[in-house]
Amino acid sequence: MSIDGGETTMRNGLSGVRRIIFSASVTALVMWVLLYAPTPYVVYEPGIAVPIEPMISLASGQPADKGQLLLTAVKLTEPNFWHVLKASVDGDKDVYSKDEVFGSYTKQQYSERLTVIMEGSQNDALEAAYRYLNVPYERKIEAIVVSDVLTIAGKPAGRLRAGDRLIGLRGGPAFTDVKTAAEAVMKALREQANTKDGTVMVTAQRGGEQLDIELKADLVDNVTSKETPQQFAELLGVKGFTELRSIKAENRLQELHISTDEIGGPSAGLVFALGAVNLLTEGDLTGGVKIAATGTITPEGKVGVIGGIMQKVVSTDQNGAELFLVPKGNEADAKSKARKMGTSMEIVGVESLEEAMDAIASFLKRR
Numbered sequence: 001m002s003i004d005g006g007e008t009t010m011r012n013g014l015s016g017v018r019r020i021i022f023s024a025s026v027t028a029l030v031m032w033v034l035l036y037a038p039t040p041y042v043v044y045e046p047g048i049a050v051p052i053e054p055m056i057s058l059a060s061g062q063p064a065d066k067g068q069l070l071l072t073a074v075k076l077t078e079p080n081f082w083h084v085l086k087a088s089v090d091g092d093k094d095v096y097s098k099d100e101v102f103g104s105y106t107k108q109q110y111s112e113r114l115t116v117i118m119e120g121s122q123n124d125a126l127e128a129a130y131r132y133l134n135v136p137y138e139r140k141i142e143a144i145v146v147s148d149v150l151t152i153a154g155k156p157a158g159r160l161r162a163g164d165r166l167i168g169l170r171g172g173p174a175f176t177d178v179k180t181a182a183e184a185v186m187k188a189l190r191e192q193a194n195t196k197d198g199t200v201m202v203t204a205q206r207g208g209e210q211l212d213i214e215l216k217a218d219l220v221d222n223v224t225s226k227e228t229p230q231q232f233a234e235l236l237g238v239k240g241f242t243e244l245r246s247i248k249a250e251n252r253l254q255e256l257h258i259s260t261d262e263i264g265g266p267s268a269g270l271v272f273a274l275g276a277v278n279l280l281t282e283g284d285l286t287g288g289v290k291i292a293a294t295g296t297i298t299p300e301g302k303v304g305v306i307g308g309i310m311q312k313v314v315s316t317d318q319n320g321a322e323l324f325l326v327p328k329g330n331e332a333d334a335k336s337k338a339r340k341m342g343t344s345m346e347i348v349g350v351e352s353l354e355e356a357m358d359a360i361a362s363f364l365k366r367r
Contacts, residue, residue, distance in 0.1 A: 039079060042101050043087045044094040046311045047075030048263075049292055049319035052271055055260055058279040060253040067286025069278065071271050072294055072316050073263055074308035078107070091340070092314050104151040105162065113162035114264025116145050120242040121266040122258040127247050127299040128269075128353050129256070129276030136250040141177045141243045146204075148239035158237020159213055160204060166241070170201035170212060178241050182232035185215070189235075193217040202236065254280060267306035269297030270325065273353050274360075287364040292321040293356065295330075301353035305329035310337040317343045323363045324348075325356050 049072040078098075079087065087093040102110045130137045144166040150157040166181060168174040169188060175181035188200045198217040203210060215235055233240060249255045256276050260268075271293040278285040294312055296304035306312075309330040314337070316324050324347045326334045331349025338347050348359045 039081055039084055040098050041079060041084050041095050042098055043077045043079050044308050044311055045075045045077065046092055046314040047073045049315040052275045056256060056258050056272060056275045059255040062279055067284060067288045068290045069271055069275050069286060070290055070292035070316060070319060070321055071268050072292055072312040074311045092311065104154050104156055109162060111264060113147065116147055116163055116242050117266045118264045119244055121269040122272060123245045123247050124297050124299050125269045125272035126256050126276055128273045128297050128301040130249065132277060132301055132353050133280055135254055135280065138248050138250065140246045142246050143244040144175055144178055144181060145242045145244055146238050147242040150237050150239055156237060159211060160236055160238055165205045167203040167205055170203050177243060178229050182229040185232055186228055189215060189217045266296040267294050270295035270303050270356060273297050274356060285360065290321045291323045291360060292316040293325040295327040303327050303350055303352055309334050313337045317341060317345050321345055325350055325359055
């Protein structure tokens with residue numbers, strides 16, 4: 001009996017050890033999944049709200065005023081599953097699938113695309129400011145850059161990628177802008193339609209390498225757009241182009257320069273335009289207070305909607321902004337978030353640079 005009892009005790013002991021090992025293994029696996037396993041998600045969370053004064057300068061050397069214009073940007077993170085779970089119940093954060101945000105791009109390609117868009121946005125901001133103040137300036141297109149590409153089943157439709165630069169027709173003069181480039185290519189394709197070869201070669205550049213993109217004349221009938229620039233884009237497998245321009249005031253002392261480090265995207269257009277106006281005019285545009293602004297801008301001064309508005313409300317409030325100018329299309333969401341936070345920061349929706357200037361003047365008058 002004593003031997004049998006010992007065997008039973010040993011079996012029970014081994015069974016207990018197995019349970020412990022199994023439980024530890026499951027726990028370790030769960031922890032690995034929560035903390036280390038890659039996820040198909042990204043999280044938008046409050047990021048920066050920083051003064052633009054160090055980023056924008058005037059050739060005359062005129063210093064910035066005593067107030068601050070704040071640029072705000074969302075922080076984009078690639079979280080573990082534990083972070084995803086926490087973010088899903090955090091009112092200041094939003095969870096998106098990587099496909100929604102990156103599309104067919106890798107994170108690096110997505111970042112490069114935002115850099116290209118930011119360059120175009122800075123030029124639009126300078127041009128909007130010059131137009132608003134009636135400052136004479138020269139506008140020269142330096143490069144035509146692919147800003148986004150068409151995809152089929154999640155893969156790029158053609159050989160071009162965001163950031164590639166169009167050079168010209170092979171053996172022909174360099175393209176000067178999107179419109180004339182499109183007209184030249186479409187004309188060449190029509191001329192080649194009845195030839196044996198029936199192809200046109202468009203030269204592009206990626207980094208330091210040259211790319212030759214072959215276009216078949218018979219593909220022209222397959223494009224859906226009636227607009228020549230959009231036909232051109234479709235043929236190249238591209239959604240859109242950014243014209244990188246140099247914008248220079250005729251009076252050298254009124255020349256402006258914008259320099260940013262790792263901030264990408266078009267949403268700083270409005271705040272840079274305001275900063276440009278501030279440097280080009282006498283007095284203190286901000287009235288000595290912190291004023292934040294976000295929104296895309298066109299050379300004509302029209303302000304467009306942006307993403308991540310709720311996170312930007314949080315970051316601007318945390319950094320002491322008293323007034324936050326947002327695109328009219330984002331105003332309702334921004335004010336809703338502000339009410340939930342209980343902030344005293346005033347939020348005003350605008351549709352143009354002129355409206356933004358009026359909103360600042362009105363705010364300072366009431367302050």
